[in-house]
Ligand code: HEM
């Protein structure tokens with residue numbers, strides 16, 4: 233090994249000497265792996281910011297009445313929390329980090345199709361983030377509409393709406409650039425012999441996601457521009473006084489934002505589909521069913537947006553159709569769950585941290601999905617809409633689903649990305665605390681919602697006190713778990729033992745190359761003859 237390391241072809245991508253050094257070697261690098269890590273560090277920074285805001289919200293809700301902040305501050309904080317977590321964390325999330333790092337490697341390519349566009353997407357992301365967060369430092373303060381920017385409030389509030397809206401608009405371009413890059417990369421750059429149905433599942437989910445990114449994102453872009461037009465030029469898109477319609481805003485917003493939830497969850501499902509066969513030491517059950525359900529979700533996901541607006545005023549027919557379609561879109565997700573569980577059936581499972589995250593993903597994703605059905609049914613929706621139940625539902629899905637898959641992915645691919653190992657025992661303790669804290673944090677919100685506690689309120693009546701205390705304490709446990717996880721990973725990246733090429737016994741291409749990879753990933757482009765999960 234020591235002998236090999238000195239030969240040029242085995243230099244890790246981190247040690248390659250390029251035109252620049254230091255920070256510049258990162259922010260001007262077009263290497264897909266460096267771009268992926270740039271996204272990782274930026275997204276983690278925003279994630280931690282969002283977590284701190286969340287902890288403060290929970291502190292406020294620990295007791296009725298004013299606890300640590302006033303109502304206006306609370307409104308600004310939940311808006312910022314939502315904007316950061318959705319637009320800066322979970323939407324770019326897995327595609328921008330693990331998609332950039334792993335996609336070319338998993339399909340046997342040396343980079344993405346357009347490396348410069350790829351770097352540009354990070355720059356656009358950084359610009360969007362700066363613009364969106366600049367409202368914090370302006371007189372008037374950050375917006376207080378919630379991350380959905382609903383009209384009519386979004387064109388009436390005196391807070392700084394424009395930076396947030398324009399920031400989100402810019403961020404959309406970053407998402408579109410990533411989407412275009414991935415579609416072309418997958419079409420044009422698969423290794424010889426890698427037919428569509430020999431492609432691993434994570435790239436498949438990135439493919440489905442990429443189409444949503446380029447087809448749905450322009451819709452939210454236009455919608456956000458309409459708010460700008462309404463606020464600056466007084467064009468009456470949404471203001472009834474000017475002949476506009478506030479409900480139109482909700483339609484336009486959710487025509488993007490429901491498909492966007494699939495931008496978030498599909499790559500998460502892809503990561504889980506990689507982790508499960510590796511730790512079950514078994515071929516994935518129903519590979520084609522997973523591929524087809526991925527494409528089905530990406531497609532049907534466009535037609536269910538109305539379920540966010542059942543109480544907003546729609547024709548009876550529209551209500552029934554949106555409710556029916558919402559139930560239909562749950563089927564392909566359920567198919568995947570059956571496939572994962574069947575893969576685990578009678579397997580000899582390696583109990584390691586990535587597997588713990590994947591297994592707990594199955595649990596939280598099911599709770600999130602089934603509570604979605606309770607919301608998708610018309611009668612129960614009227615009762616539950618805009619209550620804490622919705623907050624519990626989407627945190628189980630978005631934080632539970634996407635967040636747990638992210639944690640699984642980073643613990644799975646860590647040895648490949650850093651060439652070192654973290655301490656698996658500490659990682660398991662971190663997972664336990666995080667998972668326990670998560671359940672205590674969000675489960676009470678289901679109950680509170682059923683009992684009628686509204687969402688987005690900084691105060692509540694006395695009878696909701698007990699469950700809110702449980703939830704707040706849960707947020708501390710989760711935070712401790714998160715701290716353990718991050719400290720452990722940082723220590724592993726710095727001083728962990730050197731990782732072998734394939735520490736977990738994975739079969740996809742990334743496990744055949746050096747840890748960490750060389751600049752061009754492969755010395756020779758592999759020729760593919762077998763399916764991706766060949767454990768025979
Ligand atoms: C079985 C699948 C799912 C069903 C049936 C479902 C159903 C619903 C329904 C009906 C609502 C609206 C509730 C209301 O406000 O009255 C809702 C809200 C939400 N869902 Fe889902 N959902 C599912 C999966 C997902 C997934 C996969 C994600 C994200 C990755 C997600 C994220 C959200 C978010 C963010 C909201 C709340 C948005 C807001 O009001 O601010 N859901 N879901």
Ligand SMILES: [Cu+2]
Nearest residue numbers: 490537539540
């Ligand atoms: Cu939806």
